[in-house]
Structures are given as structure tokens and as C-alpha cells.
Amino acid sequence: MVDSWNWRSYVSVGERRRQAAREVEARRKKGQAVSPVLIDGRTIVRTFWGKAWCENLERYSDFANRLPRGRTYVRHGSVVDLQIAAGEIHALVSGSSLYEVQVKVEAVSKARWRSICEDCAGGIDSLVELLQGRLSKAVMERICRQGVGLFPAPREIAMSCGCPDWATMCKHVAAVLYGIGARFDKHPELLFRLREVDEKDLIASAGKGLPTPAAGAPGKGKVLGGEDLADLFGLDMATGSGAAPAGRRKAVKKAAGKKTVGKKTGVTKTAAKKAAAARKTARKRAI
Numbered sequence: 039m040v041d042s043w044n045w046r047s048y049v050s051v052g053e054r055r056r057q058a059a060r061e062v063e064a065r066r067k068k069g070q071a072v073s074p075v076l077i078d079g080r081t082i083v084r085t086f087w088g089k090a091w092c093e094n095l096e097r098y099s100d101f102a103n104r105l106p107r108g109r110t111y112v113r114h115g116s117v118v119d120l121q122i123a124a125g126e127i128h129a130l131v132s133g134s135s136l137y138e139v140q141v142k143v144e145a146v147s148k149a150r151w152r153s154i155c156e157d158c159a160g161g162i163d164s165l166v167e168l169l170q171g172r173l174s175k176a177v178m179e180r181i182c183r184q185g186v187g188l189f190p191a192p193r194e195i196a197m198s199c200g201c202p203d204w205a206t207m208c209k210h211v212a213a214v215l216y217g218i219g220a221r222f223d224k225h226p227e228l229l230f231r232l233r234e235v236d237e238k239d240l241i242a243s244a245g246k247g248l249p250t251p252a253a254g255a256p257g258k259g260k261v262l263g264g265e266d267l268a269d270l271f272g273l274d275m276a277t278g279s280g281a282a283p284a285g286r287r288k289a290v291k292k293a294a295g296k297k298t299v300g301k302k303t304g305v306t307k308t309a310a311k312k313a314a315a316a317r318k319t320a321r322k323r324a325i
């Protein structure tokens with residue numbers, strides 16, 4: 039079955055890339071700051087911050103079904119410009135035409151931010167460790183906690199795109215949402231700018247007379263591995279077969295030193311099967 043409209047409007051990946059490159063060059067010549075999202079290989083996000091951003095969005099059923107088509111788009115270099123500022127993201131996405139995408143994200147409320155800082159007090163040694171995502175399980179859990187952490191829920195996000203088939207979330211917006219994750223990989227501080235909070239508060243809290251967490255409280259503990267991050271969001275990052283039930287969360291491995299989060303670790307088939315059964319819908323994951 040041939041749809042003539044689709045046939046006429048079809049633009050190959052190669053041609054889209056050329057169009058995007060021309061567009062970036064034209065804007066640069068005009069003196070505009072252009073910041074394309076460049077994905078190296080198939081992996082869109084590699085660090086804790088980039089992964090956590092994407093995992094957060096995918097855990098909401100409102101988004102889960104619409105996001106996947108954005109992955110291919112962002113991998114192909116379709117997000118030719120992405121600018122992250124306080125409370126909003128502006129992007130240009132190359133499709134059949136060039137579309138402007140805007141994503142607005144509400145600021146973290148003062149009360150919520152204070153709560154996060156208090157709960158993490160004493161648990162983050164330095165800004166470098168924070169931005170590298172070298173965090174204890176407890177701190178990470180607090181930062182990623184659904185609805186009250188640092189990552190936005192769908193109700194805190196408003197999106198728009200200039201394309202004709204704009205609905206709840208078109209592929210251009212989906213590509214931008216992944217592009218934001220990729221940008222956080224390289225510039226995690228932009229997450230804090232976006233949510234209008236100061237990341238230094240998380241470090242400073244330890245010395246501001248806030249309650250020092252007792253042993254076992256947030257902040258003290260081992261650093262997470264990739265599988266633990268997946269558990270945190272109720273997702274299986276390695277196989278994409280669904281979530282591991284909370285009861286099956288693996289103990290954090292003891293390590294001589296802190297290790298950077300983000301390593302993919304295998305999940306056994308048995309665990310994956312049980313995880314799949316535990317969830318109503320299995321999602322393909324390719325990040």
C-alpha cells in the first residue's frame with residue numbers, strides 16, 4: 039500500500055543529515071550559537087545524569103509509548119540545535135522540514151530542594167563527585183525519587199513543536215528529550231540550571247548545621263552499579279525486559295573504592311523473566 043503523501047514527503051536519513059549540516063552552517067555564519075546533539079554510535083546516554091534523565095521519562099506511561107521513535111531521530115543527528123536554560127529548552131529538529139521545539143520544565147520548589155539537600159547532607163564529598171555521578175545508593179535514590187526528586191514528572195513538563203502532526207508528543211519532541219539526556223552526559227550542571235537550583239547546595243548542606251545523617255542514613259553507603267540504577271527506576275537497562283521487583287534488588291557490591299555509575303551489567307535470564315512477569319508491559323530499550 040503506497041501512501042502518496044508519505045511518498046512525496048519522505049526524506050532519506052542521508053538527505054536529512056545534509057540538510058541539518060547546511061542549517062547549522064548557515065546559522066553559524068550568521069553568528070548564532072548552535073549546539074547540535076551529536077551521538078557517537080548507538081548509545082545515546084552513558085553517564086549517571088544522562089541515563090537518569092532518560093530513565094525518569096521512560097518510567098511514566100504517558101511518555102513510554104511515544105519516546106522510542108525519538109531515539110532513532112536523535113541518533114541520526116536530527117537535533118541540530120539544543121539550548122538549555124532556566125526552566126526551558128529550545129531546540130531545532132531537522133525532519134521533513136526544520137521544526138522548532140520548546141520544552142518547559144518547572145523549577146524545583148524551594149521546599150522540595152531543601153528536603154533533597156537535607157536528606158543528602160553529608161553524603162556528597164565534592165562537586166566533582168556529584169557531577170561525575172559518583173554517588174552513594176542512598177543519595178542517588180533520593181535524587182531520582184519519583185515525584186519528589188530532581189527529575190521532572192510529566193505534569194511538570196510542557197512541550198510544543200512546529201510540525202504539522204504535532205500531538206501529545208511527536209518524534210521531534212521525543213528526539214529533543216533524548217537529546218537533553220545526551221547533553222547532561224557532557225554538561226550535568228545544566229540539569230541544575232534547568233530546574234533552577236544550585237548544585238553547590240548539595241555539598242554545602244553538610245556544613246550548614248543540618249542534621250548529620252546517622253550511619254545507614256542517606257549519604258552513607260556504597261556507590262551504585264548500572265543494575266542498581268536500573269532498579270532505582272524500576273527498569274531493566276541491560277535487557278529491556280522490564281523491572282526487577284523491589285524484593286529482588288541486588289545488594290550493592292562492596293568495592294575498595296568508589297566506582298563510577300553507568301557500567302552495564304548483565305541480568306540473569308531468570309531474573310529477567312521474573313521481571314517481565316512483574317510488569318504489565320515490556321519495553322524495548324536501546325539506550
Ligand SMILES: [Zn+2]
Nearest residue numbers: 199201208210
Ligand atoms: Zn514535531
